[in-house]
Amino acid sequence: xxxxxxxxxxxxxxxxxxxxxxxxxxxxxxxxxxxxxxxxxxxxxxxxxxxxxxxxxxxxxxxxxxxxxxxxxxxxxxxxxxxxxxxxxxxxxxxxxxxxxxxxxxxxxxxxxxxxxxxxxxxxxxxxxxxxxxxxxxxxxxxxxxxxxxxxxxxxxxxxxxxxxxxxxxxxxxxxxxxxxxxxxxxxxxxxxxxxxxxxxxxxxxxxxxxxxxxxxxxxxxxxxxxxxxxxxxxxxxxxxxxxxxxxxxxxxxxxxxxxxxxxxxxxxxxxxxxxxxxxxxxxxxxxxxxxxxxxxxxxxxxxxxxxxxxxxxxxxxxxxxxxxxxxxxxxxxxxxxxxxxxxxxxxxxxxxxxxxxxxxxxxxxxxxxxx
Numbered sequence: 001x002x003x004x005x006x007x008x009x010x011x012x013x014x015x016x017x018x019x020x021x022x023x024x025x026x027x028x029x030x031x032x033x034x035x036x037x038x039x040x041x042x043x044x045x046x047x048x049x050x051x052x053x054x055x056x057x058x059x060x061x062x063x064x065x066x067x068x069x070x071x072x073x074x075x076x077x078x079x080x081x082x083x084x085x086x087x088x089x090x091x092x093x094x095x096x097x098x099x100x101x102x103x104x105x106x107x108x109x110x111x112x113x114x115x116x117x118x119x120x121x122x123x124x125x126x127x128x129x130x131x132x133x134x135x136x137x138x139x140x141x142x143x144x145x146x147x148x149x150x151x152x153x154x155x156x157x158x159x160x161x162x163x164x165x166x167x168x169x170x171x172x173x174x175x176x177x178x179x180x181x182x183x184x185x186x187x188x189x190x191x192x193x194x195x196x197x198x199x200x201x202x203x204x205x206x207x208x209x210x211x212x213x214x215x216x217x218x219x220x221x222x223x224x225x226x227x228x229x230x231x232x233x234x235x236x237x238x239x240x241x242x243x244x245x246x247x248x249x250x251x252x253x254x255x256x257x258x259x260x261x262x263x264x265x266x267x268x269x270x271x272x273x274x275x276x277x278x279x280x281x282x283x284x285x286x287x288x289x290x291x292x293x294x295x296x297x298x299x300x301x302x303x304x305x306x307x308x309x310x311x312x313x314x315x316x317x318x319x320x321x322x323x324x325x326x327x328x329x330x331x332x333x334x335x336x337x338x339x340x341x342x343x344x345x346x347x348x349x350x351x352x353x354x355x356x357x358x359x360x361x362x363x364x365x366x367x368x369x370x371x372x
Contacts, residue, residue: 003369004338007065011036011043013358015080018351022085028368029351031068033088033102034358035077037346042077044090044109045070046102049354049366065366071100071109079130083152087112089138091128095119097140099152113152119144130171132180141169141182147192161199165190170215175224175241183214183229191241205245207237216260220268226322230258230273236283238322248323251332254279259346267372269321272355274348278341280357282370284333285321338365 014037018029030050036042047065075094082088083099090098099113119126119142126144133139136152145165149158168185175181178194179202187210190201207214213232220226227239229247234254237247254275264270271283338345343360350356355367 004365004367005049005063005065007047007364007366008362009034009045009364010362011039012360012362013346013364014038014077015347016356016358016364017080017082017088017349018354018356019085020082021351029354032065032349032356032366033080033082034364035073035080035090037076037078037093038360042073042075043070044073044077044080044088044100046107046109047364049368063366063368065364069102069107069109071111073098076127078127081131081133083133083135083138087152089131089133091131091140091142093125093127095125095128095142095144097128097131097138097148097150099138113155115150115157118142118148118150118157119146129169132172132174134174134177139172139180141172143168145169147172147180147182149194159194161192164192164199164201168213170213171217173217173219175219175227181217181219181227181241183217183231185213186211187214187231189214189217189227189229189239189241203241203245205239205241205247207231208246215257218261218263220263220322221265222268228261228263228271230254230261232257234258234275234277236261236271236273240323253281253334256344259344260348262348262350264350264372266352270350270372272337272348272350274345274357276344278338278343278345278359280337280341280345280348280365282335282337337367 013034015035017033019031031048034045046068048068049065075092077090079091080088086102088100095117097115097118101110101112119128126142128140128142131140138150140148147161147164151158165184169182172182180192182190187207189205191203193202214229215231217229225242229237236251236253238249240248253273254277256276258273258275261273269285274280345357345359348357353370355370357365
């Protein structure tokens with residue numbers, strides 16, 4: 001708790017992302033971007049937690065995020081992702097998809113590409129709900145049930161799957177270079193293979209029983225068959241897309257909608273979730289007795305159905321700690337990352353030892369010492 005800095009930003013934050021580090025970099029991340037929603041004028045804003053020529057004491061306490069630059073955004077920012085070190089892609093409630101460029105020398109932001117009404121109904125705009133990037137490729141999904149493929153170096157649209165879904169697609173992520181995963185408002189996880197010309201998913205997975213809307217999805221960075229989702233009921237679902245069409249395990253996570261789930265990109269035994277209930281959770285799947293100090297005291301244990309989660313000899317093991325298929329004797333340790341919150345935590349991102357999240361309480365929280 002002591003290492004968390006709160007920055008009040010006078011706008012509801014819908015999304016936040018760290019600028020990716022160069023592959024050769026040994027530094028911790030120092031720049032993140034936020035997008036706002038439900039404000040009179042929404043913005044995309046770049047922040048620094050390093051020096052970057054800005055006095056650390058200029059606007060608050062040392063270590064406080066400092067605003068570098070910002071740009072007006074038409075509509076709510078429903079998603080944003082970095083395309084590369086200098087460019088981000090936003091998904092708007094107006095249906096538009098925009099590439100913004102951050103000019104680091106002058107600390108300004110400009111629009112470098114814009115696709116108006118990419119997502120739309122016959123007579124109205126349809127919100128673009130999620131975007132995923134693998135430069136120069138950009139893939140978006142929307143409330144209109146469409147999947148659209150763009151290229152940053154191309155003005156037109158590369159491909160459209162017109163009727164990909166009859167319900168709202170809430171989120172999209174890559175499974176592999178040529179495959180994506182989507183989740184929708186009737187509790188389905190769909191796998192799409194772009195090597196096929198077909199406009200149908202290659203696999204459909206679903207929650208058994210009630211059609212609980214799924215809001216977010218992320219895949220394990222090392223073992224790509226392991227996928228985590230979260231949805232309206234606050235449950236954390238872990239899937240093995242190689243077998244079966246229902247979740248491998250279900251965990252009680254939050255008391256309201258889960259908005260985002262993220263595996264740590266380099267230490268995927270750690271996973272993070274945030275929710276409408278105002279909480280941000282850090283999950284650790286190892287069952288080692290020498291639990292790290294940040295989990296000592298006040299920790300919770302969440303039982304997993306159908307999964308033992310015993311240590312599997314490291315992240316590269318053939319059997320993941322998330323999918324150790326024994327009886328349900330194993331436990332996952334969870335810890336609350338924020339002081340008591342009342343308003344929704346809408347977005348989180350984690351890179352290295354740094355975590356950032358944005359809330360409806362018009363605050364951004366930064367933790368630079370996450371114990372991984």
